[in-house]
Amino acid sequence: MVRRWHRLFKGTYLSQCYLNRDTLLPAQIAVLDRDIETWRERLCSLSCFMKVVNESIARKANIEDNCTGHFWESRFKSQALLDKRALLTCMAYVDLNPIRAEMAATPETSDHTCIKARVDILKNQQKPSRSIEEFAGSNPEKKGLPFVLRDYLELVDWTGRIIREGKRGYINPSTPPILERLTLDRDAWLI
Numbered sequence: 001m002v003r004r005w006h007r008l009f010k011g012t013y014l015s016q017c018y019l020n021r022d023t024l025l026p027a028q029i030a031v032l033d034r035d036i037e038t039w040r041e042r043l044c045s046l047s048c049f050m051k052v053v054n055e056s057i058a059r060k061a062n063i064e065d066n067c068t069g070h071f072w073e074s075r076f077k078s079q080a081l082l083d084k085r086a087l088l089t090c091m092a093y094v095d096l097n098p099i100r101a102e103m104a105a106t107p108e109t110s111d112h113t114c115i116k117a118r119v120d121i122l123k124n125q126q127k128p129s130r131s132i133e134e135f136a137g138s139n140p141e142k143k144g145l146p147f148v149l150r151d152y153l154e155l156v157d158w159t160g161r162i163i164r165e166g167k168r169g170y171i172n173p174s175t176p177p178i179l180e181r182l183t184l185d186r187d188a189w190l191i
Helices: 002-008 013-019 026-043 046-065 084-100 114-123 149-160 178-182 186-190
Strands: none
Touching: 002 013, 002 026, 013 026, 084 114, 084 149, 114 149, 114 178, 149 178
C-alpha cells in the first residue's frame, strides 16, 4: 500500500523511512498505520481520484495560460444516464457547449466535439474510429448508440437554435438546417 501511495505522492517522513527499511518505534508504526488506512480509503475513492486528475490538469493548464486557479468552475459531477433520453440529452449538451460559449457558429465547425468528428467522417466517407461510438439506430443486433445519426444531427441543430437565458451563443436562425449545410451524398449516409 505504501509503495502504491508513493507512486502518486511523496508520502510522509515515516513512510519514506518504512520504504528505506529504517527501524521505526512502536508509536511511529501506529502513526504510519493510521496514514496507511487513510491512503487505502483515498486510493479507492472516485472523488479523491478526480481531485488528483483535476489538480494535475489545472496545474498544466495554468502554466500554459500563465494564470492561477481552478480549471473547472466547480467540482466534478457524476450523473447516471439511466435511459436513452438522458443519454441523448447529455450528448447534445456536450456537443453544443462550443456554440453556447460562442466559440463556434455551428455544430460541424465546433472543434473538439464528437459531432464535428462524426460530420468529418461522413464528409470523408470513412468508417468511424474505435474512439467514437457508432449509431446503431433501432437495430438490436448492431452494437452502438440507439439513435439514427441523421436524427441526432437534426436534434442538435434544432436545440442549438434555442436562445437560452444565461447562455451567450446559439445557432443563428438564418443559418440553413444542418442537413442542407452538409450536402452529403447518399453513399456517405450509408457509411
